[in-house]
Amino acid sequence: MTKARLYSGMQPSADSLQIGNYIGALMQWRDLQESYDAFFSVVDLHAITQPNDPSELREKTRRTAAQYIAAGIEPAKSTLYVQSHVSAHAELAWILGTLTGFGEAGRMTQFKDKSQRYGQDATSVGLFTYPVLMAADILLYQTAVVPVGDDQKQHIELTRVLAERFNSRFGDTFRVPMPVIQQDTARIYDLQNPLAKMSKSAESDAGVLWLLDDPSASAKKIMRAVTDSEGSVRYDREAKPGVSNLLVIYAALSGRQIPAIEDEYAGRGYGDFKKGLAEVLVSEFEPVRARALELLDDPAELDRVLGANADHAAEVAETTLSDVYDRMGLLRRR
Known part of the structure; x- marks a missing residue:
C-alpha cells in the first residue's frame, strides 16, 4: 500500500x-x-x-x-x-x-x-x-x-x-x-520569560535550551529558570507560566503525563523538580549532540x-x- x-x-x-x-x-x-x-x-x-x-x-x-x-x-x-x-x-x-x-x-x-x-x-x-x-x-x-x-x-x-x-x-x-x-501543550516558552515563545532569535541566551550546547550548560539554565513564589509543582498556564512550561518540557522529553509528574514532586519544591528535569534533558540531548557533532566532523x-x-x-x-x-x-x- x-x-x-x-x-x-x-x-x-x-x-x-x-x-x-x-x-x-x-x-x-x-x-x-x-x-x-x-x-x-x-x-x-x-x-x-x-x-x-x-x-x-x-x-x-x-x-x-x-x-x-x-x-x-x-x-x-x-x-x-x-x-x-x-x-x-x-x-x-x-x-x-x-x-x-x-x-x-x-x-x-x-x-x-x-x-x-x-x-x-x-x-x-x-x-x-x-x-x-x-x-x-x-x-x-x-x-x-x-x-x-x-x-x-x-x-x-x-x-x-x-x-x-x-x-x-x-x-x-x-x-x-x-x-x-501541534497541540498547544507542545509550545515551549523562554525559561527567563515564560510568557514569550522560546525562539532561536531571542534577545537573551539565558532562556534558550540549544541542542548543541554542552549538557551541563543546559542543566544550569534549567536550574535558573523562572518559576514563582508558591513552591508547588502544578500545571496552571495562567497563574504559573514558568512552572507550567517546565512541566511541558519534562512531559515531552520523558514521555510521561503531566499529572504523574505533579504527583511525583508534590511537596518537594522546585529544587528537586528542576534537578529531575535537568537529568531528563541531559539524558535526551547528550546522544543527539554527540551524533550531530560526529556528522559535522565529516x-x-x-x-x-x-x-x-x-x-x-x-x-x-x-x-x-x-x-x-x-x-x-x-x-x-x-
Whole structure:
C-alpha cells in the first residue's frame, strides 16, 4: 500500500536548533516518518529573506541537517534534503505567484508583523512572497499532510487556496494538503520569560535550551529558570507560566503525563523538580549532540547523503512541475 506523503521543514537560522524545535517538530517528525512517505527540507531559500553571511549560512545549513539526522530523521526512511538543491521550488513559486493576489499576500500575519517592526524599506519582496514559496514547497510533492505550528496555519490555508485555484483554472493537478497542527501543550516558552515563545532569535541566551550546547550548560539554565513564589509543582498556564512550561518540557522529553509528574514532586519544591528535569534533558540531548557533532566532523559524507536525497526529491518535484507547465500552456524545451 502506498503511503500518503508528508512535507515539512525548518530554516537554518542559527548554529543550533533549540528545544522548541526538537519537541515541536523533530520528535513529531521522527514518529510520522514511520507512517508517511516523508519529505523533510532545510529551507535555506526561506532563510535568505533576511540578511545572511554566505559562509555562515552554508555552515548553518549543514548543522541543521546534521541535527535532523541526530534527532532521528533517517535518510533511509525519509527524503531529507536542502531546499535550494531542488530548483523546482523556486520555479513553482514563480508560477504560484502569478495566481496570488497582492492583497491576499499582504494579509499574511507574519509579513504584516515584520514589515511593521522593521519598516517597508527594510522589508524585502522575498519576505512578502515567503508564503508563496512555502506553498510551492508543499505542493511540489503532492503532499497530503503538513505538520506545522499554529503560527503557520494561515500559510497552509493560502497553500490550499492556491492549489484549489490552480486546479479550478487548469485542471486537477495538485493534491490539496491538510495541516497537522501541534497541540498547544507542545509550545515551549523562554525559561527567563515564560510568557514569550522560546525562539532561536531571542534577545537573551539565558532562556534558550540549544541542542548543541554542552549538557551541563543546559542543566544550569534549567536550574535558573523562572518559576514563582508558591513552591508547588502544578500545571496552571495562567497563574504559573514558568512552572507550567517546565512541566511541558519534562512531559515531552520523558514521555510521561503531566499529572504523574505533579504527583511525583508534590511537596518537594522546585529544587528537586528542576534537578529531575535537568537529568531528563541531559539524558535526551547528550546522544543527539554527540551524533550531530560526529556528522559535522565529516562534511563530505553529510553532503553526499543530502545530495542523494535531493536527487530523489528533484525527481518527484519535476514530475509535478512538468504537469504544471503543460497545463498552463508553457512551451517545453525539446
